[in-house]
Amino acid sequence: MDAVEQAKSGHPGLPMGAADIATVLFTKFLKYDAADPTWPDRDRFILSAGHGSMLLYALLHLTGVKGMTVEELKNFRKLDSKTPGHPENFMTPGVETTTGPLGQGIATAVGFALAERMLNAEYGNDLVDHYTYVLASDGDLMEGISQEAIALAGHLKLNRMIVLWDDNGISIDGPLSISDSVDQVKRFQACGWNAVRIDGHDPKAIQRAIARAQKSDKPTLIACKTTIGFGAPKKAGTSKAHGEPLGSEELAGAKAAFGWSHAPFEIPDSIRDAWAKAGKKGRRLRKAWTDRLKARPAEQRAEFERRVKGVRPQGLADAVAKLKDRLVAEPQNVATRKASEIALEVITEAVPELVLGSADLTPSNNTKTKNLTAISPGSYAGRYIHYGIREHGMAAAMNGIALHGGYVPAGATFLVFTDYARPAMRIASLAGIPAVYVMTHDSIGLGEDGPTHQPVEHLAALRAMPKMRVFRPADAIETAEAWQMALERTDGPTTLALTRQNLPQVRKDGGARNLSATGAYELSPANGKARATIFASGSEVEIALAAQKLLAEQSFEVRVVSVPSLDLFLAQPEKVRREIIGDAPIKVAVEAAVRFGWDSVIGPDGIFVGMHGFGASAPYKDLYKHFGITAEAVAEKVLRTHNL
Numbered sequence: 225m226d227a228v229e230q231a232k233s234g235h236p237g238l239p240m241g242a243a244d245i246a247t248v249l250f251t252k253f254l255k256y257d258a259a260d261p262t263w264p265d266r267d268r269f270i271l272s273a274g275h276g277s278m279l280l281y282a283l284l285h286l287t288g289v290k291g292m293t294v295e296e297l298k299n300f301r302k303l304d305s306k307t308p309g310h311p312e313n314f315m316t317p318g319v320e321t322t323t324g325p326l327g328q329g330i331a332t333a334v335g336f337a338l339a340e341r342m343l344n345a346e347y348g349n350d351l352v353d354h355y356t357y358v359l360a361s362d363g364d365l366m367e368g369i370s371q372e373a374i375a376l377a378g379h380l381k382l383n384r385m386i387v388l389w390d391d392n393g394i395s396i397d398g399p400l401s402i403s404d405s406v407d408q409v410k411r412f413q414a415c416g417w418n419a420v421r422i423d424g425h426d427p428k429a430i431q432r433a434i435a436r437a438q439k440s441d442k443p444t445l446i447a448c449k450t451t452i453g454f455g456a457p458k459k460a461g462t463s464k465a466h467g468e469p470l471g472s473e474e475l476a477g478a479k480a481a482f483g484w485s486h487a488p489f490e491i492p493d494s495i496r497d498a499w500a501k502a503g504k505k506g507r508r509l510r511k512a513w514t515d516r517l518k519a520r521p522a523e524q525r526a527e528f529e530r531r532v533k534g535v536r537p538q539g540l541a542d543a544v545a546k547l548k549d550r551l552v553a554e555p556q557n558v559a560t561r562k563a564s565e566i567a568l569e570v571i572t573e574a575v576p577e578l579v580l581g582s583a584d585l586t587p588s589n590n591t592k593t594k595n596l597t598a599i600s601p602g603s604y605a606g607r608y609i610h611y612g613i614r615e616h617g618m619a620a621a622m623n624g625i626a627l628h629g630g631y632v633p634a635g636a637t638f639l640v641f642t643d644y645a646r647p648a649m650r651i652a653s654l655a656g657i658p659a660v661y662v663m664t665h666d667s668i669g670l671g672e673d674g675p676t677h678q679p680v681e682h683l684a685a686l687r688a689m690p691k692m693r694v695f696r697p698a699d700a701i702e703t704a705e706a707w708q709m710a711l712e713r714t715d716g717p718t719t720l721a722l723t724r725q726n727l728p729q730v731r732k733d734g735g736a737r738n739l740s741a742t743g744a745y746e747l748s749p750a751n752g753k754a755r756a757t758i759f760a761s762g763s764e765v766e767i768a769l770a771a772q773k774l775l776a777e778q779s780f781e782v783r784v785v786s787v788p789s790l791d792l793f794l795a796q797p798e799k800v801r802r803e804i805i806g807d808a809p810i811k812v813a814v815e816a817a818v819r820f821g822w823d824s825v826i827g828p829d830g831i832f833v834g835m836h837g838f839g840a841s842a843p844y845k846d847l848y849k850h851f852g853i854t855a856e857a858v859a860e861k862v863l864r865t866h867n868l
């Protein structure tokens with residue numbers, strides 16, 4: 225209450241209403257040691273209702289997490305504090321994941337709970353054996369993503385996932401009854417969950433319900449009936465307690481109601497001691513766990529430690545270099561989705577923590593290599609996840625899998641459906657989560673399925689997302705390089721945009737040097753001084769090369785620059801960019817997508833050959849002709865500009 229009051233903004237309602245739930249959970253159940261908030265076998269606590277962040281910060285402070293001082297509580301919502309408006313896992317020790325967009329936390333928790341079971345299947349009960357607790361609000365359960373999440377968790381029987389729902393019946397506009405009449409208990413039960421209702425202010429009832437949930441063979445929802453802003457004389461139970469400071473009168477009234485006579489931020493010793501004790505209760509368990517880890521054979525222990533720390537294996541670069549040599553010896557004129565499968569056959573062996581999956585497009589995304597087995601309900605030894613037709617749920621679960629530790633998740637669908645996954649992809653970018661999105665059917669090149677399935681603005685939209693890296697490889701070698709870059713990256717996500725249609729292999733060089741690492745490089749130099757540069761990505765590199773040939777036949781020399789990652793290229797130092805862009809007077813970009821973003825390479829006067837609106841349904845070769853994305857069109861536009 226004091227922190228929200230001091231910040232003059234924030235949400236006191238949830239912290240006050242859910243304090244009883246959190247107290248029982250943190251003092252009686254949660255397995256953690258405040259001295260080491262990153263201990264791999266700790267229970268995870270996810271505050272899905274991120275607006276109630278002060279509850280979490282108060283808990284981290286009281287249990288004694290290092291750095292979570294009372295000063296941080298006083299600096300709530302201030303720049304560079306460890307107490308930002310919504311919880312950020314990269315700012316605050318003890319925060320498991322960034323939350324704030326309602327629904328993300330509960331959906332991310334599914335990934336945490338799944339990773340726990342998968343790692344348990346690999347390393348056994350004595351190293352991996354913990355619960356994932358979620359505190360969710362009405363808003364979390366109203367969001368559509370919650371359905372994808374609970375359906376997946378229920379199906380997979382993730383019985384170590386326990387959701388405590390702050391069932392206070394209030395949101396911003398007023399009582400929930402003005403907009404919702406779902407029976408959440410029945411909904412969860414229909415999705416294969418246990419679901420019970422309790423009084424969320426009765427510590428005994430909370431304790432009994434969690435104890436029972438821990439023994440369940442299904443995930444559990446505990447609907448905790450609470451009063452928002454519990455204790456505030458007038459605002460309790462109303463939307464006024466939700467998102468604004470209580471104000472001095474209500475604050476004083478609430479403190480009086482609780483018999484609290486201490487100054488703001490002052491915590492009496494007896495209470496401080498009791499919480500400090502709670503913060504230490506996992507210490508013995510952690511020490512015993514460390515002993516068990518030490519008792520493992522050295523190699524196994526080192527591998528476990530490497531994986532949970534997120535360090536990539538030694539063999540990746542070597543495996544990719546060898547694959548590239550093989551591709552040079554035996555060129556593959558295949559779709560880049562197929563090239564990705566070829567790369568994965570090698571990479572999945574080199575990177576045992578890579579876990580693949582698809583939102584029900586496995587045969588189209590080419591993500592399930594022969595060496596991977598799928599996990600199934602109750603059986604978690606495997607490295608492939610059938611996420612079902614749940615793109616958003618998949619992307620959020622991937623965040624949880626990555627944040628849990630021990631795995632690198634790669635999930636797939638069609639590029640156009642990144643729209644369905646985008647809010648979770650944005651969290652991955654913001655929170656620096658190294659997930660990989662395998663997005664196939666990346667342009668009008670998918671053909672007959674038509675404009676609903678043909679992405680045109682998606683590359684630009686993804687490139688605009690800070691810290692998201694987008695690769696659109698041109699052939700099998702660039703695809704292997706893109707996979708290498710995606711997996712070597714540990715500070716953010718990568719999208720691979722891959723074709724449905726076959727492409728010629730344009731690269732003739734193998735070996736360890738990764739040309740895609742600068743985002744763009746000269747693929748085919750001019751024979752003499754270049755009069756134009758053609759930049760292209762993915763399937764249009766082939767068109768750029770054909771245009772180069774056509775122009776050469778007319779003694780007009782141009783160079784071709786392949787741009788597998790426009791955003792990575794634009795992030796290069798100016799010198800590198802200048803060198804690759806070159807000084808040929810005419811600049812052309814060819815990409816079967818909208819122009820947005822390309823001006824930073826070709827300038828406003830550059831020639832753009834691509835899409836100017838939505839696609840159409842037809843065989844892909846007809847579409848390329850129809851939309852004028854052809855070598856002839858490129859050559860003609862270059863010559864016309866030259867002759868101006």
Ligand SMILES: Cc1ncc(C[n+]2csc(CCOP(=O)(O)OP(=O)(O)O)c2C)c(N)n1
Nearest residue numbers: 238324325326361362363364394395396466
């Ligand atoms: C996806 C998303 N939409 C909208 C919001 C804005 N928002 C923040 S809190 C809130 C109401 C939440 O009500 P409830 O979940 O019942 O929380 P309580 O009022 O009980 O604290 C809304 C709409 C958001 N954070 N995320």
